[in-house]
Amino acid sequence: MTRIRGRLSDRLLSWRMLGGARQTFVDIFTRGRKNGMVVTGFTIILVVTLLAVLSPWLPVAKPTALSPDLLQAPSSSHWFGTDQLGRDVFSRVLWGARISLVVATLAIVFSLLIGVVMGLTAGYFGGTVDYVIAGTIDLFWTFPAFLLALAFAAALGPSLTNVIIAISISYWAGFARLMRGQALSVRERLFVEASRALGANNRRIMFTHVLPNCIAPLIVWASVGVADAITIESSLSFLGAGTQPPTPSWGYMLHSGLDALHEAPWISTFPGVVLLITVLGFNLLGDGLRDVLDPRMKGLRL
Amino acid sequence: MADLISYIIRKIILAIPVVVLATLIVFLMLYLTGDPVAQLRSPHSSVEDIQKIREKYGFDQPIIVQYGRFLVNLVHGDLGSSVAQGTTGTSVSSLIVEKLPRTLELMAIGLTISYSLGIPLGVFSALRQNTWKDRSVMVFTLVAYAMPAFWLGILLMLLFSVYLHVLPTEGTVGGFKSLILPAMTLGLGNAALTTRMMRSSMLEVARQDYITQLRSRGLPERDVIFKHAMKNAILPVITVIGLDIGWFVGGAVIVETVFAWPGIGMLITDSITGSDFPTVQGCILVLAFFVILGNLVADILYAFADPRVRLG
Numbered sequence A: 001m002t003r004i005r006g007r008l009s010d011r012l013l014s015w016r017m018l019g020g021a022r023q024t025f026v027d028i029f030t031r032g033r034k035n036g037m038v039v040t041g042f043t044i045i046l047v048v049t050l051l052a053v054l055s056p057w058l059p060v061a062k063p064t065a066l067s068p069d070l071l072q073a074p075s076s077s078h079w080f081g082t083d084q085l086g087r088d089v090f091s092r093v094l095w096g097a098r099i100s101l102v103v104a105t106l107a108i109v110f111s112l113l114i115g116v117v118m119g120l121t122a123g124y125f126g127g128t129v130d131y132v133i134a135g136t137i138d139l140f141w142t143f144p145a146f147l148l149a150l151a152f153a154a155a156l157g158p159s160l161t162n163v164i165i166a167i168s169i170s171y172w173a174g175f176a177r178l179m180r181g182q183a184l185s186v187r188e189r190l191f192v193e194a195s196r197a198l199g200a201n202n203r204r205i206m207f208t209h210v211l212p213n214c215i216a217p218l219i220v221w222a223s224v225g226v227a228d229a230i231t232i233e234s235s236l237s238f239l240g241a242g243t244q245p246p247t248p249s250w251g252y253m254l255h256s257g258l259d260a261l262h263e264a265p266w267i268s269t270f271p272g273v274v275l276l277i278t279v280l281g282f283n284l285l286g287d288g289l290r291d292v293l294d295p296r297m298k299g300l301r302l
Numbered sequence B: 001m002a003d004l005i006s007y008i009i010r011k012i013i014l015a016i017p018v019v020v021l022a023t024l025i026v027f028l029m030l031y032l033t034g035d036p037v038a039q040l041r042s043p044h045s046s047v048e049d050i051q052k053i054r055e056k057y058g059f060d061q062p063i064i065v066q067y068g069r070f071l072v073n074l075v076h077g078d079l080g081s082s083v084a085q086g087t088t089g090t091s092v093s094s095l096i097v098e099k100l101p102r103t104l105e106l107m108a109i110g111l112t113i114s115y116s117l118g119i120p121l122g123v124f125s126a127l128r129q130n131t132w133k134d135r136s137v138m139v140f141t142l143v144a145y146a147m148p149a150f151w152l153g154i155l156l157m158l159l160f161s162v163y164l165h166v167l168p169t170e171g172t173v174g175g176f177k178s179l180i181l182p183a184m185t186l187g188l189g190n191a192a193l194t195t196r197m198m199r200s201s202m203l204e205v206a207r208q209d210y211i212t213q214l215r216s217r218g219l220p221e222r223d224v225i226f227k228h229a230m231k232n233a234i235l236p237v238i239t240v241i242g243l244d245i246g247w248f249v250g251g252a253v254i255v256e257t258v259f260a261w262p263g264i265g266m267l268i269t270d271s272i273t274g275s276d277f278p279t280v281q282g283c284i285l286v287l288a289f290f291v292i293l294g295n296l297v298a299d300i301l302y303a304f305a306d307p308r309v310r311l312g
Helices: A002-017 A020-032 A036-057 A089-125 A127-142 A145-156 A160-186 A190-197 A202-239 A250-258 A266-293 B002-032 B036-040 B047-057 B063-075 B092-127 B132-146 B149-163 B176-206 B209-216 B221-233 B235-239 B241-258 B264-273 B277-305 B307-311
Strands: none
Touching: A020 A036, A020 A202, A020 A266, A036 A089, A036 A266, A089 A127, A089 A160, A089 A202, A089 A250, A089 A266, A127 A160, A127 B002, A127 B277, A145 A160, A145 A202, A145 B002, A145 B241, A145 B264, A145 B277, A160 A202, A190 A202, A202 A250, A202 A266, A202 B149, A202 B241, A202 B264, A250 A266, A250 B149, A266 B132, A266 B149, B002 B063, B002 B277, B092 B132, B092 B176, B092 B221, B092 B235, B092 B241, B092 B264, B092 B277, B132 B176, B149 B176, B149 B241, B176 B221, B176 B235, B176 B241, B209 B221, B221 B235, B235 B241, B235 B277, B241 B264, B241 B277, B264 B277
16 A cells, blocks of 8 residues: 555656646646637547547448449448549548558657657757757758658658658657757756756756756647648658558548549549648647747747 | 858858768668669669679778769769669769759749748738738638648649649640649748748737837838838748748659659659669759758848848
């Protein structure tokens, strides 16, 4: 009993340690509820995610199931019509959402990890370490993430895992820049000095003091980042450098619909609508959270 | 003037490590694939051909020597030769030189559309802040920005070619008419970004004291905005021209593929599907140089527009 209580208080203690982070989450829940953009964005993401997660159990055809109804216009039995092989476009859009969301989320988690570690190390230690890392960050920042991802995806060969790797190593520079800037300013603050005087080591200061104070901008960036990653993933698949058929992917569906644009415009249009709505959802959430978490930025956004 | 020249020289020197890194990444791309020789030979090449490739690139030598060789070849304009089916043996640089003007043409028109739409729209929106006009412009930018270039291209194609029959679907057969849709697709997404940037910058400048002072002196509002506020408000838009060019280079790859526009972007896509690795490598390198050059030009433009930059 005491052991459990001990663990629990440990957890509460570490929760309290997060300091700035906890305030950030409290802000998101209390103020975010009143922000139209956050609510709209979150609702869109929730609906798309639910549909994606539940798609195997929904009463729709299998995304790879062929049928004799080729190029059927949208109807009550095929909401989004069928494609050149008679596959149900609605079902393929749903299954495509699974791919898009998984790839984008994983890619952003990985690039967040790379970015946080690189930026934190550079900003916190300064000196030569900073010089080298900041240089690398700037170089990666100069190139458009899409172009880098295309280069890496082309080199690694088209597959789901490779797309995730390609996006991760192309997108981290943004997070790293952000993290470095924050670390540079936070490390000068008095509480960092105080904690060093109390004998905290570098790693402890970095992860319990510097990092939690940067949570707010990181969350905003990550949300916009998922939107970017979805766009990059679908662009790569569109170009044939991403997920390969028969895996249903939005980008590839749009591409294959291009050949039948005259006879069956629905093959290309519906996946695009869902793609746009999803990207919009993550952008709205990011924009709204920025307003919520940093009221000074309100109305002056990019 | 002297300060401007020294600023430009400083910027050019700073661009050198970026160029080196770009070549290094493109060089290392070959090793990411596993077996570099497999990527450089055509599927039908004989044992002697493979041996030739090995000798040319020196795969038996240390990697640093290989990179040196890659750089020497690059300086001589030798990017290797294509291994795709129709173009086996053609030098990659000649393929690129052939396609490059098409891409430049597309990007030039796209950039023009983007700025001539984005800047006025941003100013308009800022001057009518929080009215329904401003709100509709903001909704437009939000949607245009979120819209992936390839899908926008497909929609425009559906509207103008399939339903209205006014513009050709793809290729270059229609002359200038063929250029309109791809350039519009490329320009619209970036116009959204320019609009937002222009709007927020205009709002910020309009709040400053010197603007209030000009107004209180009774200057016509038109002069206040266009003669005085614009000069400062346009600066942030100039700083991101470099980023814009990067965006355009990436966008061109997609847009060219959608509209079968025979530029570098189309060449990359074809080479990826045709497993023509040397061509992919060459194109990526050329596009990377474009991005670096674009950033350099933007930095220099910015120094021209804002003297504080070159003195700082």
